[in-house]
Amino acid sequence: MNLKGKRALITGGSSGIGMAIAEAMLSKGAKVVISARRQGVLATAVEMLSKTGPVQGVAADVATEEGRAKMLAVANEKLGGLDVLVNNAGGVRAGRLEETSEADIRTMIEVDLVAPIMLTRAALPLLRASGDGMVVNVTSGIALVAAPFYGTYAAVKAGLAKFGESLRRELKNEGVHVMTVYPGATETPMMASNRAGPELGFTREPASAVADATIAGMEEASFEVIRGGEARTKMIALNRENPGALDKRFADLKPALLLAVRDHSAL
Template sequence: MNISGKRILITGGTSGIGYALAQALLAKGAKVAISGRRPNVVATAAQALQESGSVVHGIAADVSTPEGRAATINEAVDALGGLDILVNNAGGVRAGRLENTEEAELQAMIDVNLVGPIMLTRSAMPALRASGEAMVVNVSSGIALVGAPFYATYAAVKAGIARFGESLRRELKGEGVHVLTVYPGGTDTPMMKSNRAGPELGFSREPASAVADAIVAGMESEAFEVIRGGDTRAQMIALNRDNPAAIDERFLGLKPALEDAIKDHSAL
């Protein structure tokens, strides 16, 4: 796919991977709208992106709610004159033991990471079909491929959006809408600031710009998936498939230190 001239909506585009992706896509000549929940943050991010001379549309709306999703799609289509690519990037996390996590926090993860993208994609389908050459990009997580302790609900919703994307890709094959799933590893973003786990606990981090560049390359080649983490991640995925008990044992030794390091990890 040629990115130049494409009309693109990025949810959660005010920081982290979403913001870096907006920068990368604008550099390719795309027309971009970003969305976020806080009007002042959206306005600041859009203004910063426009400093390169690009026109960026900011949309303040909460995609975890029906009203927010309707506003997001309607404003994006109006501002861009249509929609070619939807990037479901908005997300949230609350780490910790399942029984110690508030029900409201669990529901928030389900709403923003799973329900929101599914419903937003459904709402965007008429505009995407009208494009003739469209794409949905779902940002999942490496935890969807190898589940980690204390992230049970987050792993569940991220795995759910990955299988949603795979199924939808097959549903839409031959109909002008491609679906790409992205599995970032640890990324240096505001969402990770309250996570104190480092490489020794399996949380190496790379710049958001590196993830964004990989996503753009995946979009251009119409890949099925983009998996970050290199050989280390690939080896863990293979081991988790062939000998999951070995991964269980590895995490068993890390559990006390990991639980302490992630106890404050919250970005909802």
Template sequence: MDLKGKRVLITGGSSGIGLAIAHAMMSKGAHVVITGRNGERLTRATKALVVNGSDVAAVRADVATADGRARSLEECLAVLGGLDILVNNAGGVRAGRLESTTEDEIRAMVEVDLVAPILLTQAALPHLRASGDGLIVNVASGIALIGAPFYATYAGVKGGLARFSEALRRELKGEGIHVLTLYPGATDTPMMQSSKAGPELGFTREPAEAVAEALIEGIGADAFEVIRGGEIRAKMIATNRDNPAAIDERFLIIKPALEEAVRGHSAL
């Protein structure tokens, strides 16, 4: 897909991977609307994106709510006159043992990481069909491919989003809408600031810009998925499929240190 002139809605676009994707798409000539819950971040993001030389619009909205989803889509259509690409990027995480995670935290992850992208996609489909060359990008996580201890709910909802993407891609095949799933690894974003897990625990962080660049390449190649983490991640995925007990043992060794490092990891 050629991004020049494409009309794009990016949820969670005020920082991190969403903001990097906005930069990358605008540099290819796309017209972008970003959403976010934090007004100050949206203002900073808009100013940073305008420096790129293109206009950008921002919608302050929480896509985990029906009103936020409706407003995001309505304002996007009003500004852009249509929609070619939807990027479901908004997300939240709360790490820790399942029995230490509150029901509100669990429900928040389910709502923002899984329910919101499904319902926003449903609402956007008529407009993506009208485009004739539509694209849906769902931002999952490497944890959706290899479940990590202390991320049980997050792995569950991101894994659900990944399978939603796969099923929807097949449902829409031949109908002018493609679906691509992005699997970032540990990324240097505000969402990761409260995590103390580093390279020694397998959380080597890469810049959000690198994730966005890989996504742009994937879009250009009409890829089904973009998985970050290189050869190391690919080997772990293969091992997790063929010999999951080996991954269990690897996590068992680092489990105490990992639990301590992610105890305070929260971005909801």
């Protein structure tokens, strides 16, 4: 896909990976609408991004039907249509399952899985009308190799990845491509309450690196973008060929990992 002139809606675009993708797309000549729940943070992001290219903001909650409808209405009005939908908004709550509240579990399911499915469903008529449309689903490396204390988050991100795979095949040769992004640990506000470092498998990279890889994948119409380099590739292979070995590795890390991630919350 040539991003010049393309019209994009990016959920969760006021910070982190979403904002980095917005900036990268603007630098390629795209026109962008970003969404976020908090008006103040959104306004600051729009002001910063406007230095790079034409951007609009819409304050709306992706977890609600009304919020999703508002996003699409604003994108259609301001951009005159839609070529790219980036499902980036998400939330996380780590910790032992029995110590995670039902409310937090349901929020992750609604925001990380139900919302992008429903928003994509509602956006498809606009994306089809584009003739050169794309859906980008931002999941997580945990969808490929699930870590302890992230049970619900791993489930919803893996679900979003398989949703994208199925939809890609459903829409093949119909003018809409679907790509899945698997970021590793990334320096974002969402990761601020996670104290796990490289010794526990959380080697962080800047959001701009994820965005640049995402843009390259979009331009090449890739099926997926997996971050984490050779180490991630080896873990994925080991998880497939000898999952028990990873179980043992995680078992050795569990006490320290729980201490590091038990306060990890961004909902």
